[in-house]
Amino acid sequence: MKHNLRTILLALIAGFAGLVVLVGYFIDIPLLTDLRRDFLRWGVLLSSVAIMVGVANLFQVHWRRVRTRQPGGMYSFILILSMIVTLIIAGFFGPTAASSQWIYNHIQVPIEASLLSLLAVVLTYAAVRLLRHRPNLFSFVFVLTALLVLLGAVSMPQGMSIPYVADLRLWIEQILVTSGARGLLIGVGLGTLATGLRVLFGVDRPYGG
Amino acid sequence: MNTDLLAFAFILLFGLLIAYQSVRVLRGHRPLLRSLAAFNQLRKGVGSSVESGKGIHISLGYGGIDGQKGASALIGLSVLHRFSRVSSVSDTPPVITSGESTLAILSQDTLRSTLREIGELEQYDPLAGRVSGLTPLAFVAGALPQVLDEQVSLNVLLGHFGGDVVLLTDAAGRMKSTTLAGSDDIAAQAAIYASATQPLIGEELFAAGAYLGAPPAHVASLLTQDVFRWIIIVSILVGAILKFLGFL
Numbered sequence: 001m002k003h004n005l006r007t008i009l010l011a012l013i014a015g016f017a018g019l020v021v022l023v024g025y026f027i028d029i030p031l032l033t034d035l036r037r038d039f040l041r042w043g044v045l046l047s048s049v050a051i052m053v054g055v056a057n058l059f060q061v062h063w064r065r066v067r068t069r070q071p072g073g074m075y076s077f078i079l080i081l082s083m084i085v086t087l088i089i090a091g092f093f094g095p096t097a098a099s100s101q102w103i104y105n106h107i108q109v110p111i112e113a114s115l116l117s118l119l120a121v122v123l124t125y126a127a128v129r130l131l132r133h134r135p136n137l138f139s140f141v142f143v144l145t146a147l148l149v150l151l152g153a154v155s156m157p158q159g160m161s162i163p164y165v166a167d168l169r170l171w172i173e174q175i176l177v178t179s180g181a182r183g184l185l186i187g188v189g190l191g192t193l194a195t196g197l198r199v200l201f202g203v204d205r206p207y208g209g
Numbered sequence: 210m211n212t213d214l215l216a217f218a219f220i221l222l223f224g225l226l227i228a229y230q231s232v233r234v235l236r237g238h239r240p241l242l243r244s245l246a247a248f249n250q251l252r253k254g255v256g257s258s259v260e261s262g263k264g265i266h267i268s269l270g271y272g273g274i275d276g277q278k279g280a281s282a283l284i285g286l287s288v289l290h291r292f293s294r295v296s297s298v299s300d301t302p303p304v305i306t307s308g309e310s311t312l313a314i315l316s317q318d319t320l321r322s323t324l325r326e327i328g329e330l331e332q333y334d335p336l337a338g339r340v341s342g343l344t345p346l347a348f349v350a351g352a353l354p355q356v357l358d359e360q361v362s363l364n365v366l367l368g369h370f371g372g373d374v375v376l377l378t379d380a381a382g383r384m385k386s387t388t389l390a391g392s393d394d395i396a397a398q399a400a401i402y403a404s405a406t407q408p409l410i411g412e413e414l415f416a417a418g419a420y421l422g423a424p425p426a427h428v429a430s431l432l433t434q435d436v437f438r439w440i441i442i443v444s445i446l447v448g449a450i451l452k453f454l455g456f457l
Contacts, residue, residue: 022220023217025213026213026214026216026217027217043275046311047273047275047310047311050310050311050314051310051343052310053310053313053314054309054310054313054314054340054343055310055340055343057310057313057336057339057340058339058340058341058342058343058351060336061336061339061340064336072354112344112346112347115346115349115350115373115376116346116373118376119372119373119375119376122375122376122379122404123372123375123400123403123404125379126375126378126379126382126400126403126404127403129382129403129404130402130403130404133406142402142403181395183411184395184398184410184411184412185395186438186441187411187412187415187434187438188393188411188412188414188415190412190415190434190437190438190441191280191393191412191414191415191416191434192277192280192281192393192415193220193223194223194227194415194430194431194433194434195280195283195284195415195430196280197220197223197224197227197430198227198426198427198430199283200224201224201227201228201426203424203426203427204283204287204418206274206283206286206287206315206318206319207315207318
């Protein structure tokens, strides 16, 4: 792979900044700690600017969809209109004003809550479909465990209970799920560390160099 | 011993081992990697989408890059870098959605630098890397039209997602398009296992580079992860035995 001067320079800057923040986190040297704090402040500032760039990008994507009359362009038009109205109201009255909060509490929250409730249905449907698409032992165990946990969590009419299911659910959650999740998290943690170090070494350059 | 220094020593040792394994790989050591169907299908899926003139949708999730969640999105960017070169010859260029602004900027930059490398910069569309929403559910809702697009035959979802990823994988299933998905989140992994055609579970996500022909450091870091995984397993077992025997 060809490496030009720009690539090397970018990798050096990124590696230096990453190394200062990493070492400054563990070793308490005043110069290093100050540098680390400054780098993190710059990072926070740049992230804030990036949010504005993101909003502009969102606007551009949907504006193009409206302009070129793509399918679903009407939804994009509603999004742009909502974006402008919210921006005007929150910009004029402030984000904590009653009118801004009304938009959040009466539009954003109910829409997201309804989408969230849809998740339960889609997940159950996906679990059932799993048996059809991938009929093997693991899929069977997956669906059976999901059913047992659901049965153990459901509230039964007074005086009725399925024997042992609540205990079984507790055992699944406390022993099987916890140990399995810890095993997965160890793998994820090691993978995260390896990815971070590769960026620090300049092997992975997500900044396009 | 100071736990901070212990953690620093752990990271230092991890880094040194990656460097050592990289030298070994560069000198010709080729470890045998177990076959992962998901990556074989990914290669096939990219090839067939180019042949059929259909597009690829890559989603980087909503984790950002300034925390632990960022590593999984960096893997997504690495995969984007490897495949944007191939998919740029397709009639339909790849579309990259993310739920965080810095990820969208990085995806645009990755796409642009890849096209510059192959001398096709005029094909670059800055809106191919896009923010689909700035909250998790808004992101999923905004990415759904890409998944439901008939011109998309392959969905690659690599990054930080929650259980809400099932809305994307389920939609892809209904469109009969191939979906390779992986996340660092446990709830998302369960949802992905149930609904994606090619799920990546646990650390399989972080092995993407090694399987897709990235630089030797990817294979080296995979070997290092294996060494440290065994060290952790042995430590846990020894600790459990010592505790059982009453020494801890």
